[in-house]
Amino acid sequence: MSAVLQRDSVTAIRGSVLTFTGDPSVEDSARSMRYESDAIVAMYGGLIVDFGAAAEVLQRLPPGTKVTAYAESLIMAGFIDAHIHYPQTAIIASPAEHLMDWLDRHTYVAEQEFSDQDHAREAARVFMRECLRAGTTTAAVFCSVHPESVDAFFDEALARNMRMIAGKVLMDRNAPQKLTDTPQRGYDESKELIARWHGRGRLSYAVSPRFAVTSSPEQMELAGSLWHEHDGTFLQSHVAENRHEVDRVKALFPERKGYLDVYDHYGMLGSRAIYGHGIWLDEDELARCHASGTALAHCPTSNMFLGSGVFDLANARKARRPVRVALATDVGGGTHFSMLSTMHDAYKVARLGGRSLSAAHAFYLATRGGAHALCLEDRIGSIATGMEADVIVLDLKSTPLIEHRMRHCKDIDEALFVQMILGDERATRAVYIAGEIGWTRDERVSA
Ligand SMILES: [Zn+2]
Structure with a gap:
């Protein structure tokens, strides 16, 4: 010393x-x-x-x-929570039939309010409070489509000197008109937000296309470019959460080999790319995650709440091609901010799949393993x-x-x-x- x-x-x-x-x-x-x-x-x-x-x-x-x-x-x-939506804090514990129903009935309604910066600021404060109460000191966070929601979030994170990763959601189709941007507007607004926030204090920007269902090929193209144009930024999205969603992406992008290949095609895989879920990825797709350094965020409370499926953590972490995996809450699809509760459900999901999960492995995933998945293990975890x-x-x-x-x-x-x-x-x-x-x-x- x-x-x-x-x-x-x-x-x-x-x-x-x-x-x-x-x-x-x-x-x-x-x-x-x-x-x-x-x-x-x-x-x-x-x-x-x-x-x-x-x-x-x-x-x-x-x-x-x-x-x-x-x-x-x-x-x-x-604790590190590698996938969470701050605008959904107020709709945690809202029932739905499945992912798409949940988005339509709850998420897309709640997120429309985030064009109002005062509303966004209040929500960000509640969100930070809940993260701290849970012992979560870093999170990878989706804001809403509105740049105001990102400004409010980063302002609050900066005031607390927290290491936070966040970005504006990109959506230009298959969502309510009040929640959509266009490929160019999404690109321009994200670029301005990166200039304003990325690298300030301990903040990092994440280019955040919600998922392949809600972004056109043109928007995907620009999102991939945006990420590569800005060193050190993250890219976050969702992949293979629900079987119906997987089929829908196949129908929207019939020329691609599968869901992950859509993101691969647009240059969205690699270190500092984090995808929520990955439940329905096949062996070739997991191998591609491994080879590219792409991380998956395992969100067990959300997967059980929405009935999305049983993620096979042991298979994803297979020794000959381990995928970077972090634990995450996915609030509001997830039901707890607590990473202890999340580990608990990760254990139960492992058991449902005929596997197990040691406490040491679970605590590792919520700390150093999460940092490794986010390429931040030299700083946190x-x-x-x-x-x-x-x-x-x-x-x-x-x-x-x-x-x-x-x-x-x-x-x-x-x-x-x-x-x-x-x-x-x-x-x-x-x-x-x-x-x-x-x-x-x-x-x-x-x-
Ligand atoms: Zn999510």
Whole structure:
């Protein structure tokens, strides 16, 4: 630790710490997971500047540094939600027959209100609050088709100094007229938003065609160009969520080999491309995701809520061609902001498909694995010196039942499993954003 650090400017927290140094689905958790039962994480200037066993770090801290101790808790990197729609926060828990019915009856109605910047700002505030309550410090976020919705979102994220990825939805067909742009207007508005926001604070822009159903070939062409013209931007969309949707894309693009090939044709696959779902991708398509570095966002609460299907995570992560996979909520199709609840449903979806999912793998996907999927693993997703200090503190006894169950845990693996099956946002005790307290359970620091 640098000698220039002042004791008043270092934030130091002490407790049990869990982080990942590798992928527990590839190496065993003893090699890929680091657990320290009594450790200190020191943060300064937005970064983690020291981490290790408390007895060692205490000797390196500037004399007199205040150390906040969290008992019966687990300190870890903030959760990463790789696919979520902030304009849908107010329609979470709205029933529908299936994806298309849900879009028509709920989503397309709610999103029309986001042409009003005050409405968008209020929605963005509620959304940030719910992310922080859930311990989510980074998300890849769809706004609405309106540039105002993106300005409101990024304004709120910038004020909280959060690492957020977001973009204006592109849609020029098969949607209500109030929610559509044109290929050129979508391109121009996105380009202006990139100039205004991308790289500001910790914000990144994502070119965001909703999906192949709602973008014409001309819009897809321009979306691919836009992404390639702007280094470091992301591209986010949906793929193969629902069988009916897969058939519809085949009918709309009969000249293409399949759904993923539509995006491939328009240059939309590669590193920093993230697609929600991918439930119905075939072996060739998964191999293409692997080869191109394209990431899939697994959204189990949404997939069960809308009845979309059972994503085969184990198959997607197959050792000979692992696809980058992140976990995501897909609110409002998803039913929880909590990544613990999302891990819980990922476990159940795995079981429905005849597979399993270890707690270590699930926690990895929600942190370092999510960062890897987003090509951000050198900045976020783990506790290590030099990483950005987005750190959460989970209460390991957040309900009476969990407290009772934890008495019978033999080791950290069992404790993590209990947390992922029984825990939710009530477990979030504190959230540090770039080293500053962003939210605490007892007192909302940041509105
Ligand atoms: Zn989605």
